[in-house]
Amino acid sequence: VQLQASGGGLVQAGGSLRLSCAASGRTFSYYAMGWFRQAPGKEREFVAAISWNSGNTSHAASVKGRFTISRDNAKNTVYLQMNNLKPEDTAVYYCAAVRSANYYYTTRDPNEYDYWGQGTLVTVSS
16 A cells, blocks of 8 residues: 655644545555654654544544544545644654454554555644
């Protein structure tokens, strides 16, 4: 699976962005997807994950209520809608994919993911 993330940019605090991650190469439907982020000088951290049937989602406590993960299997794309952005959300955002036989599977563990996109930079100014 090849993953291409896009949608990052510069936004003021309180603003919104929607990230997209387009997948190609394999049957996207059987892959659970995740978003992670890495700020300068910090470890990569989990942001959100979604099962391949969209029936199960998970969001980090730091973004819950502000960010929403979703997917469109017909378009081979997963999205991260980010609202009420804060300067501490500034980071490179990565999408990732893991194949699973369980349509309800999600994971917050980056080591479980098999494929990663190249990242898209989100900068939130105060």
